[in-house]
Amino acid sequence: MTYPNNRSNLKIENDMAALFKMETQSLSGVPLARWQRKAMDQSTSSIGGNSFAQQSYNESFSLDRSHGSRPLSRTDKTPGRSKSTGSCKTPSRNKTPLKNEGDRFIPNRSAINFEVANYLLDPNQRVESLENVDPSKAEYQQLMSQNLNGNLLNDKILKSKKDPVVAPDGATKNVLFSSQQTPASIRKPTRHIPHESDRILDAPEFMDDYYLNLLDWSSANVIAVALGANLFLWDATSGETRQFTNVDADYISSVAWVTDGGSYLALGTSDGDIQLWDTGTSTKLRTMRGHAARVGAMSWRAHLLSSGARDGSIRHDDVRVASHAVAAGRGHTQEVCGLRWSPDQRHLASGSNDNQVNVWSSSELVNPTHEFRQHNAAVKAVAWCPWQPSVLATGGGATDRCIKFWNVNNGVCLNSVDTGSQVCALLWNSHYKELVSSHGYDRFQLTLWRYPGMTPVTQLRGHTARVLHLAGSPDGQTVLSGAADETLRLWKCFTVDPAEAKKKAGKKSCVQRGSLLAMGASGNLMR
Numbered sequence: 001m002t003y004p005n006n007r008s009n010l011k012i013e014n015d016m017a018a019l020f021k022m023e024t025q026s027l028s029g030v031p032l033a034r035w036q037r038k039a040m041d042q043s044t045s046s047i048g049g050n051s052f053a054q055q056s057y058n059e060s061f062s063l064d065r066s067h068g069s070r071p072l073s074r075t076d077k078t079p080g081r082s083k084s085t086g087s088c089k090t091p092s093r094n095k096t097p098l099k100n101e102g103d104r105f106i107p108n109r110s111a112i113n114f115e116v117a118n119y120l121l122d123p124n125q126r127v128e129s130l131e132n133v134d135p136s137k138a139e140y141q142q143l144m145s146q147n148l149n150g151n152l153l154n155d156k157i158l159k160s161k162k163d164p165v166v167a168p169d170g171a172t173k174n175v176l177f178s179s180q181q182t183p184a185s186i187r188k189p190t191r192h193i194p195h196e197s198d199r200i201l202d203a204p205e206f207m208d209d210y211y212l213n214l215l216d217w218s219s220a221n222v223i224a225v226a227l228g229a230n231l232f233l234w235d236a237t238s239g240e241t242r243q244f245t246n247v248d249a250d251y252i253s254s255v256a257w258v259t260d261g262g263s264y265l266a267l268g269t270s271d272g273d274i275q276l277w278d279t280g281t282s283t284k285l286r287t288m289r290g291h292a293a294r295v296g297a298m299s300w301r302a303h304l305l306s307s308g309a310r311d312g313s314i315r316h317d318d319v320r321v322a323s324h325a326v327a328a329g330r331g332h333t334q335e336v337c338g339l340r341w342s343p344d345q346r347h348l349a350s351g352s353n354d355n356q357v358n359v360w361s362s363s364e365l366v367n368p369t370h371e372f373r374q375h376n377a378a379v380k381a382v383a384w385c386p387w388q389p390s391v392l393a394t395g396g397g398a399t400d401r402c403i404k405f406w407n408v409n410n411g412v413c414l415n416s417v418d419t420g421s422q423v424c425a426l427l428w429n430s431h432y433k434e435l436v437s438s439h440g441y442d443r444f445q446l447t448l449w450r451y452p453g454m455t456p457v458t459q460l461r462g463h464t465a466r467v468l469h470l471a472g473s474p475d476g477q478t479v480l481s482g483a484a485d486e487t488l489r490l491w492k493c494f495t496v497d498p499a500e501a502k503k504k505a506g507k508k509s510c511v512q513r514g515s516l517l518a519m520g521a522s523g524n525l526m527r
Helices: 004-026 034-048 051-061 114-121 135-149 498-526
Strands: 199-202 215-217 222-227 230-235 241-246 252-257 264-269 274-278 283-288 295-301 304-309 314-318 325-329 336-341 347-352 357-361 370-372 379-384 391-396 402-407 412-418 423-428 434-439 445-450 455-461 467-472 479-483 487-491
Touching: 215 252, 215 467, 215 479, 222 252, 230 252, 264 295, 274 304, 295 347, 304 336, 304 347, 336 379, 347 391, 357 391, 370 402, 379 423, 391 423, 402 423, 434 467, 445 467
Parallel strands: 252 295, 295 336, 423 467
Antiparallel strands: 199 487, 215 222, 222 230, 230 241, 252 264, 264 274, 274 283, 295 304, 304 314, 314 325, 336 347, 347 357, 347 379, 357 370, 379 391, 391 402, 402 412, 423 434, 434 445, 445 455, 467 479, 479 487
8 A cells, every 4th residue: 555645745844854954054143033042041940940040130230340330231131030939949047156146045154253143142241231331431342342343233143245335424425435444543532531530628517408509619719618607718729728707697508709800709698698708808898688588599790790599589789889789680480599691791591490591681680581491390500601602501400300502692492411310510611512510319420521412421420419519620621519428529521631732832822922023013113
């Protein structure tokens, strides 16, 4: 059986295949058609993933930095739009941690201080409480502990990393600091404050009365002390003590030296009289009457003597004239126990048992300018700031226990500090910005404060009963305290640092020399 048609068809197919093969060889240099390139892309991506597409993407978006950003030319290739299953892979989470990063559940031994950890775990090694330690020593010990051991109270036993560096208090952003303080940065103050009294004087029959003022220190360095009805004078320069006089009344209730210098002394008695004495000649100059009850407080303003009595009245007497009564003010309802003129002689402050502080102007002595009623107990402690005459410090009694500061220009309370004890007297330091307070119930001590922050500098202990009175020496470096334990104590708590005293003396000598040279120059010119 023959198939002529089939043979002819097979021959035609072979001839056509040969023609197509020749056409392909002749067109080898011509770019492939789009369907051919697409077929090649699919075959390549199925074999080797997205390597061809990634290569095309990199070639199309890689730019020469020397030419800058330039538009794509026709020869640049665009990335293929075909998606393949091998090109999208989820990254593995099983990464090997870096060498410097420890596991968060495992402590870092290099960041743990084992000695501190042992101290925190063992309660038997804890340091005793610093409540009964002197404030200056406690502050110094705390700073040294932080410098050597860090902050133990907030320290952790187990740590995963080291603590970051923390800027010290008061450091600015532009100041470089270290994680460890140098021991030289924590220094004790060069000024030495003795914690023991320099001298102790016996004062038998020294009255334990909160509302009286029984001692004063004159500008001639003589201390006057009232012991019952007797007055004693102690010369701080020579150490000589003598009984000066005794009064006909039951007791002396107040003592006040004239502030402008000299030997004049005023004595207030329990009968309401005021005696004026000249201690240089031991002569009683005059007796001024006018109060109906005992005179518990007095203060001088040049030749004007202001006095406060138990009936709440305040009188002003001119000691130069026969008719001595000048004015009388009545701003209190109970006994006046604190009275003090300001350093500039413009204001008079009075404290009373009615828990009130009044401020009087020198031009208006009848009615008070300000009335402060914030204290909750009797106010005996009254003191003016020596370098800022408009600032007044007052201290309250046993149920108040606060020291308050007032601006008498506008009547604003600047600050209030709870001392924890009855405030009996206040005295400013004229060399440093400090203030000393004497206390009664329940702490029989003197406390030195740094103003205006009112941080305690030190505590002076030695008295066994409430410390009722304070007075300052003429040079401003010694404090006299009188207590109900019938002793007087001298404290060198206001002593000036020798280095600072030398600097001040040098400046003073330079100023004096300059003034003398100026006087000499002016004299030459006048000639």
